[in-house]
Structures are given as structure tokens and as C-alpha cells.
Amino acid sequence: MSVAVRFDDIRKDFGPVRVLHGVSFDLAPGRIYGLLGENGAGKSTLMKILAGYETASAGALFIDGHAQQFDGSRAAEAAGIVLIHQEFNLAEHLSIAQNIYLGHEKRRGWFVDDAAMRAGAEQFLAQVGLARDPDTKVRDLIVAEKQLVEIAKALSRRARLLIMDEPTATLTPAETGRLFALMTKLKADGVTLVYISHKLDEVERITDEVIVMRDGRFVARSETAGLARQQMANLMVGREVSDMFPDKLAVPADAPLALKVDGLSVPGWVDNLSFEVRAGEVLGFAGLVGAGRTEAFEALIGLRRRSAGRIELAGRAADLKNPRDAMRRGLTYLSEDRKGKGLHVNLNLQDNLTLMTLERYAHPLIDLKAARKTLLDALDEFGIRTGDPGSRARMLSGGNQQKLALAKFLQPNPNVIVLDEPTRGVDVGAKRDIYFLIHRLASQGRAVIVISSELIELIGLCHRVAVMRAGTLQTTLGLDHLTEEELIAHATGTH
Numbered sequence: 067m068s069v070a071v072r073f074d075d076i077r078k079d080f081g082p083v084r085v086l087h088g089v090s091f092d093l094a095p096g097r098i099y100g101l102l103g104e105n106g107a108g109k110s111t112l113m114k115i116l117a118g119y120e121t122a123s124a125g126a127l128f129i130d131g132h133a134q135q136f137d138g139s140r141a142a143e144a145a146g147i148v149l150i151h152q153e154f155n156l157a158e159h160l161s162i163a164q165n166i167y168l169g170h171e172k173r174r175g176w177f178v179d180d181a182a183m184r185a186g187a188e189q190f191l192a193q194v195g196l197a198r199d200p201d202t203k204v205r206d207l208i209v210a211e212k213q214l215v216e217i218a219k220a221l222s223r224r225a226r227l228l229i230m231d232e233p234t235a236t237l238t239p240a241e242t243g244r245l246f247a248l249m250t251k252l253k254a255d256g257v258t259l260v261y262i263s264h265k266l267d268e269v270e271r272i273t274d275e276v277i278v279m280r281d282g283r284f285v286a287r288s289e290t291a292g293l294a295r296q297q298m299a300n301l302m303v304g305r306e307v308s309d310m311f312p313d314k315l316a317v318p319a320d321a322p323l324a325l326k327v328d329g330l331s332v333p334g335w336v337d338n339l340s341f342e343v344r345a346g347e348v349l350g351f352a353g354l355v356g357a358g359r360t361e362a363f364e365a366l367i368g369l370r371r372r373s374a375g376r377i378e379l380a381g382r383a384a385d386l387k388n389p390r391d392a393m394r395r396g397l398t399y400l401s402e403d404r405k406g407k408g409l410h411v412n413l414n415l416q417d418n419l420t421l422m423t424l425e426r427y428a429h430p431l432i433d434l435k436a437a438r439k440t441l442l443d444a445l446d447e448f449g450i451r452t453g454d455p456g457s458r459a460r461m462l463s464g465g466n467q468q469k470l471a472l473a474k475f476l477q478p479n480p481n482v483i484v485l486d487e488p489t490r491g492v493d494v495g496a497k498r499d500i501y502f503l504i505h506r507l508a509s510q511g512r513a514v515i516v517i518s519s520e521l522i523e524l525i526g527l528c529h530r531v532a533v534m535r536a537g538t539l540q541t542t543l544g545l546d547h548l549t550e551e552e553l554i555a556h557a558t559g560t561h
């Protein structure tokens with residue numbers, strides 16, 4: 067029942083830019099493959115071709131030995147090939163059940179059978195472990211929940227070949243564990259799975275074999291067993307990757323307070339949160355999904371209602387009304403939701419970068435030369451890979467969008483920088499670059515706050531880590547207590 071796939075010299079051009087340079091490899095049925103590669107290597111593009119969302123510019127695709135060219139994702143789905151997108155593909159204004167059955171509505175005679183769809187949806191939600199009413203609108207879900215709906219939707223399509231493009235980027239360890247159990251069961255049923263991820267520990271855990279791409283080419287494949295993570299990283303990047311974290315700099319004893327928050331409360335999310343961060347300090351925020359970290363900072367900059375709380379920036383009271391107001395006072399917040407709140411995906415890279423600081427370029431006409439220079443500098447400094455600097459943000463690969471968002475939020479030259487999941491979806495090499503960038507920002511005397519679900523990253527980067535659980539601050543751990551065990555114990559309340 068499962069599918070064998072062969073890519074034969076697949077090429078893909080977007081206009082003048084070639085992003086796949088003749089990729090050939092095959093996938094045997096009933097296995098779990100890890101597809102690895104740096105940001106922009108072409109993983110998503112190749113899988114979109116397999117799943118009918120893109121067509122190859124040249125080359126052939128064989129399914130079970132037959133040449134195929136799908137003229138759309140429905141044709142691929144009919145052949146049992148389903149892709150779970152890296153960027154969500156859900157209709158926000160529709161319910162969970164409507165999304166799961168979108169385009170495949172269950173009918174009774176002429177009528178859409180809502181009851182049957184609700185019941186079916188419930189069953190798939192149970193499989194992915196999402197305890198939500200199927201009538202809930204997707205726009206009312208948090209990011210991790212949307213990801214689970216994407217997976218439930220794919221399950222409803224009864225795939226024989228299931229491609230997952232970074233499905234766990236937003237999931238908690240427990241949700242990831244449940245997903246892996248599900249993948250193992252699908253494999254036992256004979257389904258072929260392709261798993262794309264930058265989380266190499268997960269690749270090691272769940273895949274049978276890894277396939278590595280670099281710069282639009284196939285470079286290597288290997289059984290997962292016996293392949294060390296370090297080797298995976300080296301294959302992806304094409305060189306030795308070492309020393310992920312720079313040495314921490316001591317925060318000067320007399321460093322002034324950059325941000326002080328007293329008794330911040332956000333109805334339904336955060337209760338009486340107080341903390342402070344000094345110039346030159348990197349402060350982490352750990353906690354499980356739903357602990358209230360994102361909501362606390364959204365409220366801080368006026369994206370959500372605060373019911374109480376006093377904020378001081380550089381020693382002066384600041385009642386921040388909205389993100390622009392916060393930016394003017396020297397604080398920027400990079401949202402974890404880069405597509406929704408971080409970037410304007412339909413604008414080009416340059417407009418994205420200069421949007422927050424337009425007045426800098428208007429004298430009164432926009433100084434295009436200066437804006438262009440800002441773009442080229444940012445591409446270079448942040449290692450943003452694009453075949454065409456004039457393209458729209460949506461054309462960038464997932465990880466490169468993340469780097470662009472980071473570049474954009476640093477343009478205003480803030481003194482306090484809040485980064486929410488800054489390395490989500492970025493490859494090992496780029497992760498390292500971001501860690502060194504954070505280090506550099508702190509060494510320039512800025513205060514950096516990092517919200518992250520990757521404990522290794524918090525431990526490697528931060529001087530102190532605040533741990534939240536269920537909307538309250540549990541503890542703040544200093545350098546000598548920063549271990550995974552301590553962080554988990556406080557985050558889960560098992561301390």
C-alpha cells in the first residue's frame with residue numbers, strides 16, 4: 067500500500083534563479099526518511115514538487131515505477147501523497163472540522179454533513195492529542211494547536227506517503243512524543259514518511275535513514291543508526307561545525323537596569339510577573355507552551371491588555387501603548403509568529419527591512435540608495451540566502467524568513483531586544499550565527515531577552531533564566547543553576 071518514489075534529475079527554476087540543480091535519489095516504501103539541509107537548500111521546494119504544489123522545470127518523478135506529473139495537490143493526494151506544510155495552510159476563519167475536511171467535505175445527498183465531519187474531526191484530533199472542540203475557529207488557536215490541526219488534516223487524507231515539513235517546530239516535548247508514536251504506527255501500517263527538521267536529536271530518534279541536500283543538490287544519504295549528530299551537521303553545512311556558543315561575558319557590576327517590570331498581569335494568562343534585566347545581560351525565559359511567556363511580552367508592548375503592571379525603561383516609567391511606541395522608547399519584540407506578526411510576506415525584502423525606520427530614509431523623498439545599502443548589509447550580516455534580492459519575503463525559505471525578521475527588528479537599534487523563539491526553523495550554521503549575534507548585541511551594552519523552548523540554547527546563551535509555569539514566575543536561575551534538569555523541574559512543577 068505504500069509508495070516508492072524516484073526523483074530523476076529534478077530541476078527547478080524560479081524565473082532566472084535555479085534552486086534545484088538536478089536532484090536524483092529514491093525512497094523505498096515503508097520507511098521514515100529524514101531530509102536534511104541548510105536553510106534554502108531546496109528541501110521544501112523538492113517536496114512541493116512531489117506533492118503537486120509546484121511543477122519541476124525539468125527532470126522526472128516516478129511513483130511506483132511510473133512517470134508522474136501532478137497538476138496540483140489534489141492529483142497528488144489522489145495518489146496518496148500528502149504534504150504537511152512548513153508554513154501553515156489553514157483557513158483562519160473556518161472551524162477545525164471545516165479545515166480538516168476542506169475540499170473533501172462529507173456529504174449526505176446534496177448536503178454537507180456537519181455532524182459526520184465533526185465526529186470524524188474528533189477522531190483525528192484524538193489521534194494527534196488536541197483536546198479542542200472541532201467547532202473552534204482556527205484563528206482562536208495558538209500556534210502549536212494549529213500545527214496539530216495541520217497534522218490531523220493530513221491524517222484525514224489517508225496518505226500512503228506523508229511528508230512533514232518541520233512539524234515539531236512549535237510543539238512541546240510531549241506533543242512531539244505523541245507525534246512520533248503516530249509516525250511509528252503509520253510506518254508499521256506501511257506508510258512512507260519524509261520528515262524535514264533542523265532538530266537533529268529528533269531526526270536521530272525517529273528516522274531510519276537521512277538524505278542530505280546542499281545548495282539545491284543531493285549530497286549524501288546514510289542509515290541513521292551509527293550516524294552521529296555532528297556528522298549530520300557537517301554534511302549539511304559542508305564543513306566542520308563546532309563551538310555553537312560564544313563564551314559568556316560578565317555583566318559589569320554597575321550595569322544600569324535596562325528594563326524593570328513590576329507586577330504585570332494579563333487577564334487569563336499572566337499573574338503578577340516581576341523581573342528586571344540590565345544592560346549587557348542576556349535573560350532567558352523558559353516554560354512550557356501556554357506558560358504565558360509570549361503573552362506577557364505581547365502585553366508589555368501593548369499588543370494585549372494589561373490589567374496591572376508598571377514598566378520602567380532605563381529608569382523611567384514607560385506606559386507602552388503599542389509596538390511602535392515601544393520601539394520609540396528603545397524596545398523591540400520579535401514575535402514567534404513570524405508570518406503573522408513578524409514580516410509582511412507580500413512586501414519585498416527591502417521594504418520589510420526599512421518599514422520600522424522609514425523616517426530615516428525620507429528627506430522627504432525616500433533615499434532608495436540608502437535603503438538598498440541597508441538591504442545588502444543585512445543580507446550579508448544575517449546570512450540571508452536569496453537568489454534575488456528584489457524578491458518578496460514570501461519567496462524566502464522558512465529559515466531565511468526568520469533571519470529577515472530578526473534583521474528587521476534590529477533596524478531601529480533598540481536597547482532592549484526581546485526575541486521570541488529566535489532560532490525556530492533555522493539550520494545549525496545559522497543558529498550559531500544568531501547565538502553570536504545575540505552575544506554581540508549584549509556586548510554592545512544592550513539587554514537581550516530570549517524566550518525559547520530549546521533549553522540548550524537558554525543554557526548556552528543566558529546569564530539568568532526566568533522559568534514560568536501557568537502564568538506565574540517560578541524562579542530565576544543564575545549561572546550556577548543552569549541545567550536542563552533544573553529548568554524542566556521548575557517548568558513542570560516537579561521541583
Ligand SMILES: Nc1ncnc2c1ncn2[C@@H]1O[C@H](COP(=O)(O)OP(=O)(O)OP(=O)(O)O)[C@@H](O)[C@H]1O
Pocket residue numbers: 080085103104105106107108109110111112152451452453457461462463464465466491493
Ligand atoms: N516561489 C518562489 N519564488 C522564488 N524563489 C523561491 C520560491 N520558493 C522558494 N524559493 C527559493 O528556493 C530556494 C530553496 O527554498 P526552500 O524553501 O526549498 O528551502 P528549504 O531547504 O526548505 O529551507 P528551510 O530550511 O529554510 O525551510 C530558496 O533560495 C528560496 O528563496
Ligand SMILES: [Mg+2]
Pocket residue numbers: 109110111152231463464465
Ligand atoms: Mg523549508
